Amino acid sequence: MDQHPWEEPQGSGSEIAFCLMSRRSIEVCLSPLLHGCHDFSGKCVVIIDVLRASSAVITGLSHGVSAFRPVAEPDDAMYWATRGYIPAAERGGQVAEGFRLGNSPFSYREGRWAGQKIALTTTNGTRAVLLSLSAEKVMIGGFLNQLAVVHQLLKFPGDVVLFCAGWKGQFSLEDTLCAGGFIAALSGYFQVSGDPAVAALALYKQHEHGLEQAVSGSSHYLRLASKGLADEIAFCLKRDLFNIVPVLMEGELVARSD
Amino acid sequence: MDQHPWEEPQGSGSEIAFCLMSRRSIEVCLSPLLHGCHDFSGKCVVIIDVLRASSAVITGLSHGVSAFRPVAEPDDAMYWATRGYIPAAERGGQVAEGFRLGNSPFSYREGRWAGQKIALTTTNGTRAVLLSLSAEKVMIGGFLNQLAVVHQLLKFPGDVVLFCAGWKGQFSLEDTLCAGGFIAALSGYFQVSGDPAVAALALYKQHEHGLEQAVSGSSHYLRLASKGLADEIAFCLKRDLFNIVPVLMEGELVARSD
Numbered sequence: 114m115d116q117h118p119w120e121e122p123q124g125s126g127s128e129i130a131f132c133l134m135s136r137r138s139i140e141v142c143l144s145p146l147l148h149g150c151h152d153f154s155g156k157c158v159v160i161i162d163v164l165r166a167s168s169a170v171i172t173g174l175s176h177g178v179s180a181f182r183p184v185a186e187p188d189d190a191m192y193w194a195t196r197g198y199i200p201a202a203e204r205g206g207q208v209a210e211g212f213r214l215g216n217s218p219f220s221y222r223e224g225r226w227a228g229q230k231i232a233l234t235t236t237n238g239t240r241a242v243l244l245s246l247s248a249e250k251v252m253i254g255g256f257l258n259q260l261a262v263v264h265q266l267l268k269f270p271g272d273v274v275l276f277c278a279g280w281k282g283q284f285s286l287e288d289t290l291c292a293g294g295f296i297a298a299l300s301g302y303f304q305v306s307g308d309p310a311v312a313a314l315a316l317y318k319q320h321e322h323g324l325e326q327a328v329s330g331s332s333h334y335l336r337l338a339s340k341g342l343a344d345e346i347a348f349c350l351k352r353d354l355f356n357i358v359p360v361l362m363e364g365e366l367v368a369r370s371d
Numbered sequence: 372m373d374q375h376p377w378e379e380p381q382g383s384g385s386e387i388a389f390c391l392m393s394r395r396s397i398e399v400c401l402s403p404l405l406h407g408c409h410d411f412s413g414k415c416v417v418i419i420d421v422l423r424a425s426s427a428v429i430t431g432l433s434h435g436v437s438a439f440r441p442v443a444e445p446d447d448a449m450y451w452a453t454r455g456y457i458p459a460a461e462r463g464g465q466v467a468e469g470f471r472l473g474n475s476p477f478s479y480r481e482g483r484w485a486g487q488k489i490a491l492t493t494t495n496g497t498r499a500v501l502l503s504l505s506a507e508k509v510m511i512g513g514f515l516n517q518l519a520v521v522h523q524l525l526k527f528p529g530d531v532v533l534f535c536a537g538w539k540g541q542f543s544l545e546d547t548l549c550a551g552g553f554i555a556a557l558s559g560y561f562q563v564s565g566d567p568a569v570a571a572l573a574l575y576k577q578h579e580h581g582l583e584q585a586v587s588g589s590s591h592y593l594r595l596a597s598k599g600l601a602d603e604i605a606f607c608l609k610r611d612l613f614n615i616v617p618v619l620m621e622g623e624l625v626a627r628s629d
Contacts, residue, residue: 143542146404150541283408284401286566308544308590312574315585319577327573332566 139273139303141292141310145241146282153248157269159262159295160245160253162278163287164333165216166203166238167255168349170366172218175355177227180365183239184232187212193232201233206336209234218257219345230365237278242361245276253359253366256291256324260353263298264371265360273303275313286316286331287350290324293317324350397531397561399550399568403499404540411506415527417520417553418503418511420536421545422591423474424461424496425513426607428624430476433613435485438623441497442490445470451490461493464594476515477603488623495536500619503534511617511624514549514582518611521556522629523618531561533571544574544589545608548582551575582608 142151161167170181182198184190187209190200201214208215216235233239238253245251249271254262266273275295277288293313296305305311320327328334328350337346359366400409419425428439440456442448445467448458459472466473474493491497496511503509507529512520524531533553535546551571554563563569578585586592586608595604617624 143401144405146407147402147541149404150539280566281408283405283565284567284570286570289566289570307541308538308547309542311588312542312544312547312570315574315577316570319573330569 136304137270137272137302138306139275139296139299139310140306141289141296141313142274142276143284143289143309143313144277144279144282145237145244147309148241148244148276151274151276153245153274155249156272156274157250157252157266158245158248158274158276159266160238160241160251160276160278161255161288161291162235162238162241163255163291163349164285164337164346165218165349166233166235166278167253168218168257169216169221170233170238170253170359171255171257171355171357173221173226173231174359174366174368175357176222177224178221178231179228180230180367181359182230182232182365183242183361184234185239185243187234190232190234198230198232199226201231203235205236206340217342217345218348237280241276241278242366248274251361252369254291254295256294256350256352258353258355258358259291259294259298261356261358261370263295265358265369266295266299267302272306273299275310280333280336283332285333287328287333289313290317290320290327294321297321394562395528395530395560396564397533397554397557397568398564399547399554399571400532400534401542401547401567401571402535402537402540403495403502405567406499406502406534409532409534411503411532413507414530414532415508415510415524416503416506416532416534417524418496418499418509418534418536419513419546419549420493420496420499421513421549421607422543422595422604423476423607424491424493424536425511426476426515427474427479428491428496428511428617429513429515429613429615431479431484431489432617432624432626433615434480435482436479436489437486438488438625439617440488440490440623441500441619442492443497443501445492448490448492456488456490457484459489459491463494464598467492475600475603476606495538499534499536500624506532509619510627512549512553514552514608514610515612516614516616517549517552517556519614519616519628521553523616523627524553524557525560530564531557533568538591538594541590543591545586545591547571548575548578548585552579555579 460467
């Protein structure tokens with residue numbers, strides 16, 4: 114980022130004063146299997162699934178999709194199809210059997226689904242959303258909307274958990290790097306809390322000028338690149354292409370912007 | 372380390388040839404809660420609980436303790452006391468109620484328990500040992516015996532999992548840094564496998580010349596330092612003080628050296 118987002122925070126004077134006075138905490142949950150180590154109540158949870166659920170939802174909402182409803186299983190997506198939703202399902206990095214849409218960000222561009230609602234299930238990202246329902250607020254973050262998320266978090270009055278969706282419960286490098294990027298932008302205003310956050314920030318600082326190279330060694334990169342998805346990965350690592358934040362409202366992820 | 376350990380591997384010519392020919396994998400399990408993401412069968416698992424179970428066991432065996440028997444609960448330690456073992460238990464970073472010994476490395480120095488066997492339960496480290504029983508071989512590693520462990524791993528013919536014990540299921544910085552140190556020493560001979568291993572190596576490379584400073588920001592450091600244990604932490608971060616590797620044999624950790 115060329116400009117520090119907190120130089121011009123969006124919001125009223127009282128909100129800015131609040132940011133300066135308090136030292137809220139920011140922590141990182143490194144995997145859905147570790148969510149029991151964190152207490153989400155009263156906090157804002159940011160779900161990070163860079164490859165690719167976060168990136169698909171951010172891209173879709175930026176291209177006119179009305180809402181994404183995160184659901185647990187392909188059968189749930191089919192159920193919501195009977196109520197007017199477009200069903201979408203990813204399993205194992207591919208469009209699930211019997212579906213036409215998965216979690217490819219490219220499939221949600223060009224206004225193809227403008228005005229429609231999507232019921233989406235993915236291996237990792239939607240699972241993390243459904244594990245976060247005890248939080249005060251749930252939003253979706255990625256490299257694609259990092260600055261917009263930072264602005265939203267500066268306005269949120271409580272603590273923050275960055276929840277890395279990972280891959281089938283395992284720690285993933287790209288999500289942790291993205292979490293570290295959020296912390297780097299916010300550490301002046303938040304207390305960096307716990308070893309996962311310290312580690313994520315350190316990893317990000319080490320690789321912030323070579324994200325693509327760092328991620329190119331990750332398991333997820335190799336898995337997706339072998340399926341011809343290198344262009345999509347490069348897209349998901351672009352920063353601040355979009356200015357919206359998907360926020361969970363009554364079971365649906367809808368776009369919020371400043 | 373001033374010298375790369377693989378410059379002079381201990382072992383027969385055929386063992387060395389095996390090391391050079393094969394590309395075994397080395398992976399990292401970041402927390403006991405993530406052990407289900409790893410398959411230990413046929414592999415050597417190195418349990419890393421720098422603060423302080425690993426360091427206590429390494430120190431004790433180096434000062435004449437015959438064996439440590441890792442057990443799950445304080446009651447189990449008391450049971451083994453009826454069979455001639457010295458009972459030891461740590462809970463929440465302190466000697467557990469009703470015990471005289473915990474997991475302080477300092478309490479196992481000076482030959483006080485020479486020739487004795489200890490039945491030890493700790494919050495994190497012994498739990499990780501008991502989760503690793505499906506492995507081909509289980510050993511204990513820390514900064515205190517890093518070079519000795521590296522030599523043992525070069526001689527082991529299969530894949531390796533570095534198992535960070537963490538703190539109550541949570542990722543810990545000091546264990547991950549130690550795992551990264553092992554990978555740095557072994558990456559010429561092993562395929563670094565999976566995002567946790569890539570991340571551990573990157574963190575270690577970032578901090579290898581300032582380990583104490585890096586760990587001083589960790590949750591565990593702050594927890595123990597507040598109890599006046601800063602000297603013990605500094606001891607646990609020293610490298611290669613001892614030349615033995617605790618190896619699990621018939622339920623007991625006993626000393627092995629080249």
